[in-house]
Amino acid sequence: MPPTDRIRDHAGQGATTVAAHRARRRLRADRARQLADLLRRQLLTDGFPDGAFPHESTLATEYRASRNTVRQALDLLRAEGLVERLPGVGTVVVAQKFPHGLDRLMGLAETLREHGRVTNEVRTMGPVAAPAPVADRLRVTPGADVLYIERLRRLNGLPLSLDLTYIPLDLGTALLGADLENTDVFRLLEAITGQRLGQAEITLEAVNADANSAAVLEAPRGAAVLMLERLTHLADGRPVDLEFIRFRGDRITMSGLLHRAL
Amino acid sequence: MPPTDRIRDHAGQGATTVAAHRARRRLRADRARQLADLLRRQLLTDGFPDGAFPHESTLATEYRASRNTVRQALDLLRAEGLVERLPGVGTVVVAQKFPHGLDRLMGLAETLREHGRVTNEVRTMGPVAAPAPVADRLRVTPGADVLYIERLRRLNGLPLSLDLTYIPLDLGTALLGADLENTDVFRLLEAITGQRLGQAEITLEAVNADANSAAVLEAPRGAAVLMLERLTHLADGRPVDLEFIRFRGDRITMSGLLHRAL
Numbered sequence: 001m002p003p004t005d006r007i008r009d010h011a012g013q014g015a016t017t018v019a020a021h022r023a024r025r026r027l028r029a030d031r032a033r034q035l036a037d038l039l040r041r042q043l044l045t046d047g048f049p050d051g052a053f054p055h056e057s058t059l060a061t062e063y064r065a066s067r068n069t070v071r072q073a074l075d076l077l078r079a080e081g082l083v084e085r086l087p088g089v090g091t092v093v094v095a096q097k098f099p100h101g102l103d104r105l106m107g108l109a110e111t112l113r114e115h116g117r118v119t120n121e122v123r124t125m126g127p128v129a130a131p132a133p134v135a136d137r138l139r140v141t142p143g144a145d146v147l148y149i150e151r152l153r154r155l156n157g158l159p160l161s162l163d164l165t166y167i168p169l170d171l172g173t174a175l176l177g178a179d180l181e182n183t184d185v186f187r188l189l190e191a192i193t194g195q196r197l198g199q200a201e202i203t204l205e206a207v208n209a210d211a212n213s214a215a216v217l218e219a220p221r222g223a224a225v226l227m228l229e230r231l232t233h234l235a236d237g238r239p240v241d242l243e244f245i246r247f248r249g250d251r252i253t254m255s256g257l258l259h260r261a262l
Numbered sequence: 263m264p265p266t267d268r269i270r271d272h273a274g275q276g277a278t279t280v281a282a283h284r285a286r287r288r289l290r291a292d293r294a295r296q297l298a299d300l301l302r303r304q305l306l307t308d309g310f311p312d313g314a315f316p317h318e319s320t321l322a323t324e325y326r327a328s329r330n331t332v333r334q335a336l337d338l339l340r341a342e343g344l345v346e347r348l349p350g351v352g353t354v355v356v357a358q359k360f361p362h363g364l365d366r367l368m369g370l371a372e373t374l375r376e377h378g379r380v381t382n383e384v385r386t387m388g389p390v391a392a393p394a395p396v397a398d399r400l401r402v403t404p405g406a407d408v409l410y411i412e413r414l415r416r417l418n419g420l421p422l423s424l425d426l427t428y429i430p431l432d433l434g435t436a437l438l439g440a441d442l443e444n445t446d447v448f449r450l451l452e453a454i455t456g457q458r459l460g461q462a463e464i465t466l467e468a469v470n471a472d473a474n475s476a477a478v479l480e481a482p483r484g485a486a487v488l489m490l491e492r493l494t495h496l497a498d499g500r501p502v503d504l505e506f507i508r509f510r511g512d513r514i515t516m517s518g519l520l521h522r523a524l
Contacts, residue, residue, distance in 0.1 A: 206511030
C-alpha cells in the first residue's frame with residue numbers, strides 16, 4: 001500500500017481513500033496513454049531502428065515517468081499487437097504499420113511499392129445487378145449489370161485489406177481477363193480507358209471487424225478496421241470504380257497534409 | 263435443413279455436406295457484408311431521412327437478396343451500434359456519424375458547426391517537460407516546458423473525442439486564461455499569434471480503445487477508435503500544436519477528395 005493510503009487509513013478516512021485511490025489510478029492510466037501515444041509515434045516512424053525498445057528504466061528517465069507508468073504504457077502497445085515483451089530481451093516491436101498516402105489517389109501496390117509486393121486473392125468476381133445506391137453513384141441504370149469483385153489483398157503475404165469493388169460493365173468486361181492477382185484496378189482502368197484517373201471522393205471510418213471479415217483478414221474478431229469508401233472518377237469526370245475497403249487497423253496508417261486555406 | 267443438404271445426406275456424403283454447408287455459410291456472410299456496406303452508405307448520407315429502414319422484404323426485393331442475407335446485414339449494422347430493431351416498428355437508425363472534413367485544416371467546432379455545439383471538458387492542463395519526440399516536432403529544447411492539455415470533446419453533449427495536446431509554452435501561457443471549454447485551440451492560436459494556421463501533417467489509424475480511453479469516451483471497451491495524430495504549423499511554418507486525438511469510431515467519419523495528379 002502506498003504511504004499516502006496508509007496515512008489516510010490511519011486517520012479513518014476509508015471513503016476518501018477509495019476515492020483518492022480511484023483518482024490516482026485514473027491519473028496513472030491517463031499518463032500511460034500519454035506516454036503510449038509518444039512511443040507509438042516513434043514506433044511507427046522507425047524511431048527504434050533495431051526493433052528493440054529502450055529498457056523500462058531508460059524510458060522512465062527519458063519521459064520523467066514512473067516505472068509503473070512505463071509498464072502500463074507498454075501494456076497498451078502490447079494490447080494493440082504492436083510490441084511484445086520477451087523474457088531476457090525486453091520489449092520489441094512485432095508489428096509494422098504501412099503508410100498509405102492520403103495526398104494523392106493511388107492504388108495499394110503503387111502506394112506501398114517500397115514496402116514490398118502486393119498480391120490479390122480474387123474471392124469473387126462476376127456481374128451483379130446494380131442496386132440503386134451503386135447504380136446512382138456509377139451513373140448506370142438501376143438493375144443493369146456491373147462487375148463485382150471481392151479481393152483479399154496482401155503485402156508480402158500478410159493480409160492487409162478486404163476490398164469490395166463495383167465497376168461499370170463496359171469497363172468490367174475488359175477486366176475479366178486481366179491479371180487482377182498482381183495489378184491494381186486503378187492501373188488496369190487507366191490501361192483500358194487510355195485515360196488517367198481524375199479524382200476520388202473518400203470517406204474513412206474506424207469500425208470493429210465482424211466475425212466473417214475478421215476471419216478473412218486473419219485478425220481477431222472485433223479488431224479495429226480502417227474502413228474506406230471510395231468513388232473514383234476518370235479524368236473526364238465519369239465515375240468508374242466504387243470500393244468498400246477494410247484495412248487491418250494494425251497494419252495500415254493513412255498520412256497526408258491538410259491546409260488551412262483552400 | 264435446406265433441401266440440397268438433405269439430398270446430399272441421403273446420398274451418404276456427410277463430409278461433403280459439412281464442406282458445402284461451410285461454403286454456403288461463408289458465401290452468405292460475404293453477401294451480408296456486401297449488403298451492409300451499401301446500407302451503411304445510405305445510413306451515413308441520410309438516405310433514410312425519417313430514420314426508419316425499409317421493411318426486410320422490401321430490402322430483399324430492392325437488393326435481390328434473400329431475407330436471411332438482409333437479416334444478417336442488419337445484424338452487422340446493429341453490432342456496430344448504428345441501428346436497432348424495435349418490435350412492431352422495424353429497423354431504425356439509432357446512431358449518427360458526423361462528417362469531419364479531410365479537405366481543409368479545421369478545428370472540431372468549425373467542421374461540425376452545422377451539426378451542433380462542441381463543448382470541451384478540460385481534464386488536465388499545465389506545463390510539462392517536453393519529451394524528446396515532442397520537443398523535436400515542436401522545435402523546442404528537449405526538457406523545456408510545453409503546455410499539455412487533455413480534453414474530452416462533446417458534440418451536443420455526446421462524447422466525440424479525447425484530445426491530448428502539446429503547445430510551445432510562449433503560446434501556451436496565453437491559452438491558460440482562454441475559454442478552452444467553448445473554443446477550438448486552432449482559433450485561439452490564430453488569435454494569439456495574429457497569424458493564420460498554415461498546414462498540418464496528419465496520420466490516421468484505426469485502433470481498439472483501451473479500457474481507460476473507452477471509459478472516458480463512454481464507449482465499450484475495445485470499441486474501434488479513429489486515431490488522428492496531427493502536427494499543425496502557423497502560416498510562417500512554425501510548428502505550434504501537436505495533437506493525439508481519439509475519435510469514437512461510431513460517431514465520426516472523415517471525408518475528402520483525392521486527386522490522381524499532384
